[in-house]
Amino acid sequence: MLPSLIDSAARILYPSELEKWRQMAVAKRRDEWLHGRWTAKRLLTAPGMPWEGVPFTALAIENAPEGAPYVRGAQSAGCLSITHSRGMAACAFLPGEAGTVGIDLEWVEPREEVFIRDFFTANEAELALSLEGEARDLLVTLIWNAKEAVLKAWQKGLRLDSRAIEIVAEGVGRGEDWEQLKYQARVEGFPHCRLFWRREGVFVLTLAAAFSGDELTAGSIIQLKTD
Ligand SMILES: CC(C)(COP(=O)(O)OP(=O)(O)OC[C@H]1O[C@@H](n2cnc3c(N)ncnc32)[C@H](O)[C@@H]1OP(=O)(O)O)[C@@H](O)C(=O)NCCC(=O)NCCS
Numbered sequence: 001m002l003p004s005l006i007d008s009a010a011r012i013l014y015p016s017e018l019e020k021w022r023q024m025a026v027a028k029r030r031d032e033w034l035h036g037r038w039t040a041k042r043l044l045t046a047p048g049m050p051w052e053g054v055p056f057t058a059l060a061i062e063n064a065p066e067g068a069p070y071v072r073g074a075q076s077a078g079c080l081s082i083t084h085s086r087g088m089a090a091c092a093f094l095p096g097e098a099g100t101v102g103i104d105l106e107w108v109e110p111r112e113e114v115f116i117r118d119f120f121t122a123n124e125a126e127l128a129l130s131l132e133g134e135a136r137d138l139l140v141t142l143i144w145n146a147k148e149a150v151l152k153a154w155q156k157g158l159r160l161d162s163r164a165i166e167i168v169a170e171g172v173g174r175g176e177d178w179e180q181l182k183y184q185a186r187v188e189g190f191p192h193c194r195l196f197w198r199r200e201g202v203f204v205l206t207l208a209a210a211f212s213g214d215e216l217t218a219g220s221i222i223q224l225k226t227d
Pocket of ligand 1: 032033036063066067068069081082083084085103104105148151152153154155156157158159
């Protein structure tokens with residue numbers, strides 16, 4: 001372990017987080033986890049945010065039993081979501097108690113047909129398999145990414161079947177700016193989310209928010225930080 005990484009962890013993490021980080025056996029997981037905490041703390045302590053000016057080491061981000069992250073002692077301040085992938089991290093924060101948010105980042109790359117058949121609904125698979133090359137890679141990544149964002153906004157993650165959500169991806173654009181995406185829930189008991197996506201270099205970034213207000217856009221109520 002590089003001394004510089006140990007130094008930066010000590011400047012970023014709350015004592016209990018530092019302890020947890022030190023016990024992580026897999027270097028990739030340790031790096032991604034630290035990157036996610038750092039990105040989230042930069043967002044939460046930024047001007048206008050609930051923890052403006054609070055030192056990173058005074059803020060503990062914990063995970064609920066099913067994995068959703070929250071700021072220790074402050075669950076009612078808002079909903080936090082974190083994603084990390086291949087050297088990139090992103091987080092979103094929806095202030096207050098009005099709703100929940102989920103964010104997911106995925107590297108665009110080819111995925112096997114068996115992945116599509118196992119994890120996608122019949123309609124999603126039919127659309128994906130009708131495409132080839134980069135168009136298929138992008139669509140498959142987007143569908144998977146969007147499912148994970150909704151599953152995170154539902155605070156469940158992959159504890160629910162990925163086919164519980166059907167992404168309606170016909171006619172999606174190029175994702176050069178935030179675009180809204182539709183989906184259909186195939187399970188009951190979870191709130192409806194507004195879903196947005198965009199390209200972020202070689203990644204796809206998707207944001208889902210279960211929120212009862214009218215004025216939600218990806219760039220407004222949700223605070224977002226990518227790194
Ligand atoms: C949550 C999950 C969808 C994340 O997917 P991923 O693309 O691999 O990883 P990401 O970097 O995008 O997201 C990880 C973050 O999601 C958040 N998260 C985890 N479980 C969550 C949940 N139930 N609800 C909301 N957010 C959750 C955490 O903040 C986590 O980061 P952290 O551990 O550093 O705090 C998925 O890993 C999962 O549900 N795992 C738990 C269940 C499981 O392992 N099932 C078997 C898989 S086939």
